[in-house]
Amino acid sequence: MTVETEARTRMPSSTKAPLLRMQGxxxxxxxxxxxxxxxLELHAGHVMAIVGENGAGKSSLVKTLSGAYEPDEGDIEIDGRPLARGTNxxxxxxxxxxxxxLSLINDMTVAENLFLGRMPARKGFVRQREAHAMAREALARVGLDNVPPWMRLGDLPLNKRQLVEVAKAIARDARILVMDEPTAALxxxxxxxxxxxxxxLREEGMGIIFISHHLEEVFELADSAVVMRDGATVGARPMSEWTEAELVQAMVARNLESFYPWEPREYGDVVLDVRNLASAPLLRNASxxxxxxxIVGIAGIAGAGRTELLKTIFGALPATHGEIVVKGRKVTNHSPTEGVRHGLVYTSEDRKLEGxxxxxxIEENIxxxxLKALASGGFVRGARKRKLAQEASTRFGVRASSVLQVTGTLSGGNQQKVILGRATATNPAVIMLDEPTRGIDVGAKTEIYAHxxxxARAGAAVIMVSSELPELLGMSDRVLVMYRGSIVTEIARDKANSETVIQWATTGAGA
Known part of the structure; x- marks a missing residue:
């Protein structure tokens, strides 16, 4: 173990007062x-991960620390001094x-975002030169030396806007930085x-709380991890004392003997045959x-055409070339409605925007x-709709007060179950899942995998696009790899590994 690694995994010395203490x-x-x-206690120069399922209390804890919520009981101290109430x-x-x-304003400049509400001014006039100089200093500390402070924020790509948010914290002289799922869209x-x-920032002495559903990020970046479950902390250790299995078990309160519940199955006839399919400009030639x-997994780097392939099959994107054959019959899908009619369903990678x-x-979404199957005499029958929604909700274990609950109030995992409930309500032959576990917690992931x-056991053909290699390797019967709009190889489950998939995904050829 190197000196650097040893320092990272050691808990801070208890002889030094914590930067942050939250008690009871x-x-x-x-x-x-x-x-x-x-x-919990957070020391200067330390990255503490907080992990737990959706609903474990992570967001409530952060909002209590930030002043958005006022605690009913307990104390918060920073540098040994009680923290007053309120966001300010x-x-x-x-x-x-x-x-x-992100809490940034796209139509304002980068500098205006960094110093929102506290731009340097004199006698009522903003001191632009001073603001830009201060902005450059903060931007340089996050590697954005080449971003002009006067640039419109919305003209920056998302990854740079994320770093501007960090620079904003630096510009405010923050000593405690809380990052809630900061890599979700990167x-x-x-x-x-x-x-x-x-x-x-850790080396500079900042205390950092890092919240993530991705355990590989936690092990890569954090010095220690605190596990929350049902509103309480149930474990806190240096990362050197956690294994991934122990961390998952602490989060979900059950022993996960197999994180990926894959099992061998008997296959039936070919239900989907895609031949030389293309959709300009990204999808070029896929068969x-x-x-x-x-269960077939589709791998590839961003821009390889994975989402475009599924959307073209479904009818959400126009096919410019090729054939789609469902159960031996050639079909032409000009719209998702036609795709559903031909026995296909697609769940979007962006459940909030498209899903x-x-x-x-919940009832309306499922x-x-x-709707056509539920209608009689031109009217959708409420009793049929309610029954359909209740059956789907029960089948997928959606945790809600009733099917009348507003879908936006559900956790990410339960929202994904609602999408699956709608997808299977039409008894499809082919189910296409685009990033089905993105942004959901570990416990919900295992439930989605089981579904x-x-x-598949019920006879559906399941196609899954995923950017998480362990997920693809753990759940797929075989993996197809896409490169620049084409499927360049097929890898059997017993021969699939990270190195092989990455080699094909990044070069379009094997080793």
């Missing part, structure tokens, strides 16, 4: 106890929170850049076939693809 924090809402006496008090004490949904190279920034009962109507109920196996 309790927070209740009507009918729900969100936090049950949570206590937390900011003034050096607490900065970066949420998954590509792998952007994630590495963010890691480098976090490590630099493959899937049998009933199979769900968040303001509608029924969306089945995928059930769908």
């Amino acid at each position: 924090i309790v927070k209740s809402f009507p009918g729900v106890k969100a936090l049950r006496g949570v206590s 008090a937390a900011i003034d004490a050096g607490v900065a929170v970066i949420y998954q949904e 590509q792998s190279h952007d994630i590495e850049n963010l890691y480098a920034v976090v490590r630099r 493959f076939a899937v049998r009933a009962g199979e 769900l109507v968040l303001d509608a109920s 029924a969306l693809s089945s 995928m196996v059930k769908m």
Whole structure:
């Protein structure tokens, strides 16, 4: 073990006062106890991961620290001094929170975002030169030396806007930085850049709380991990004392003998045969076939055409060349409606933008693809719709007060179950899942995997696009790899490994 690794995995010395101490924090809402006496300590120059399933209390804890919520019981101290109530008090004490949904304003300049509400001014006039100089300093600390402070924020790509959010915390002289799922919308190279920034800030003495559903990120970046479950902390150790299996077990309170519940199955006839399919500009030439009962994974780097392939098959994108054959019959899907009619369903990688109507109920969302079947005399029968939704909700274990609950109030995992409920309500022959576990917690992932196996066992052909290699390797019967719009290889389960998949995905050829 190197000296650097040893330093990272050692818990901070108890002889030095913590930068942050939260003691016995309790927070209740009507009918729900969100936090049950949570206590933790964060030291300067330390990255603490907080992990747990959706609903474990992570967000409530962060909002209590930031001043958005006032605790019913408990104390918060920064540098040994009690933290006053209110958001401004937390900011003034050096607490900065970066949420998954960025709190920046695209139509303002980078500098205006960094110093929003506190631009340097004299006699009522903003001192632009001073603001730009201060902005350059903060931007340089996160590796954005080449970003002009006067640039419109919305003209920056997402990965740089994420770093501007970190620079904003630096510009506020933050000493405690909370990052809530900061890598959710980033590509792998952007994630590495963010890691480098976090490590630099740690070296400078900042205390960092890192919240992530991706355990590989936790083991890569954190010095220690605190596990939350049902509003309480159930474990806190240096990373050197955690294994992935122990961390998962602490999060979900059950022994996960097999994280991926794959099992061998008997396959039926070919139900989907795709021949030389193209859709300009990304999808160029894709051919493959899937049998009933199979789970086929599709790998590839961003821009390889994976999503475009599924959308073209489904009818959401126009096919410019090729054939789609479902159960031996050539079909032409000019719209998703035609795709559903031909026995195909597709679940989007962006459930909030394309997958769900968040303001509608669970019932309405599940029924969306089945309205024609539910109608009689031109009217959708409420009793049929309710029964369909209740059956699907029960089948997928959606945790909600009733099917009338607004879908947007559900956790990410339960929203994904609603999508699966709608997808299977039409009894499809082919189920295409695009990043089915993106942004959901470990426990919900295992449930989604189990449902995928059930769908395949029931005779559906399941196609899964995923950017998580362990997921592809753990759940697929075989893996197809895409490169620049084409499927370049097929790898059997017993021969599939990370190195082989990455080699094909990044070069289009084998070793």
